[in-house]
Amino acid sequence: xxxxxxxxxxxxxxxxxxxxxxxxxxxxxxxxxxxxxxxxxxxxxxxxxxxxxxxxxxxxxxxxxxxxxxxxxxxxxxxxxxxxxxxxxxxxxxxxxxxxxxxxxx
Amino acid sequence: xxxxxxxxxxxxxxxxxxxxxxxxxxxxxxxxxxxxxxxxxxxxxxxxxxxxxxxxxxxxxxxxxxxxxxxxxxxxxxxxxxxxxxxxxxxxxxxxxxxxxxxxxxxxxxxxxxxxxxxxxxxxxxxxxxxxxxxxxxxxxxxxxxxxxxxxxxxxxxxxxxxxxxxxxxxxxxxxxxx
Numbered sequence: 001x002x003x004x005x006x007x008x009x010x011x012x013x014x015x016x017x018x019x020x021x022x023x024x025x026x027x028x029x030x031x032x033x034x035x036x037x038x039x040x041x042x043x044x045x046x047x048x049x050x051x052x053x054x055x056x057x058x059x060x061x062x063x064x065x066x067x068x069x070x071x072x073x074x075x076x077x078x079x080x081x082x083x084x085x086x087x088x089x090x091x092x093x094x095x096x097x098x099x100x101x102x103x104x105x106x
Numbered sequence: 107x108x109x110x111x112x113x114x115x116x117x118x119x120x121x122x123x124x125x126x127x128x129x130x131x132x133x134x135x136x137x138x139x140x141x142x143x144x145x146x147x148x149x150x151x152x153x154x155x156x157x158x159x160x161x162x163x164x165x166x167x168x169x170x171x172x173x174x175x176x177x178x179x180x181x182x183x184x185x186x187x188x189x190x191x192x193x194x195x196x197x198x199x200x201x202x203x204x205x206x207x208x209x210x211x212x213x214x215x216x217x218x219x220x221x222x223x224x225x226x227x228x229x230x231x232x233x234x235x236x237x238x239x240x241x242x243x244x245x246x247x248x249x250x251x252x253x254x255x256x257x258x259x260x261x262x263x264x265x266x267x268x269x270x271x272x273x274x275x276x277x278x279x280x281x282x283x284x285x
Contacts, residue, residue, distance in 0.1 A: 057187050058179070
């Protein structure tokens with residue numbers, strides 16, 4: 001391949017790389033059922049959204065465990081709550097304090 | 107004073123053991139029909155709602171009050187589900203030896219709790235909650251679920267077990283503060 005050909009291929013590669021759209025934020029679901037977060041350990045990217053859906057007959061909530069940086073209000077049965085993930089966190093249900101979950105960020 | 111504390115403590119242990127013994131021995135009694143199973147399930151939940159009501163009037167401890175509020179709300183939710191189900195199934199809960207014995211023992215426990223105050227009350231309440239939840243889990247798994255014939259009634263009882271186990275773990279966590 002001539003040097004012009006290599007140059008053209010390189011420019012074409014740069015063009016394709018730069019014009020590709022950034023990855024779209026994803027939406028993940030965590031079910032609250034049988035007094036557990038399912039899954040109780042989830043890995044997402046910063047900017048993704050997690051929706052917690054309460055499938056139990058009791059009310060629950062989702063609260064950041066360390067500094068209580070964020071918390072849902074009470075999530076009634078068959079209701080849900082969602083938030084955009086800005087960082088990794090350990091969380092729990094502040095109503096049933098032994099129920100715990102983890103969010104990892106890639 | 108130490109002797110009084112020891113006596114008070116031993117009386118609550120006796121009370122807790124009697125709850126465990128009663129429900130364990132009831133779990134070995136003959137099987138119940140669905141109307142009787144429903145009655146025992148509603149009674150067992152109502153008893154813990156009643157204990158929570160006592161705690162809410164007598165305790166000033168934040169952990170005890172929060173636990174009592176959770177017990178009240180959760181067991182009311184279970185009662186509501188049970189009532190909705192028996193209404194749908196056209197089953198009328200029927201009093202029986204097990205539900206009567208549970209209620210009679212609960213009245214004795216409630217009277218004992220009402221004689222206490224302050225930290226002694228908090229300790230007695232949470233000790234009883236640990237013993238009561240152990241006993242109820244044993245009764246639901248060993249008596250009510252095997253006895254229930256209707257699939258939806260059996261399903262509701264099976265769905266309640268994880269909640270009872272979470273309540274027990276929560277009670278044991280609160281109990282650690284009163285050792």
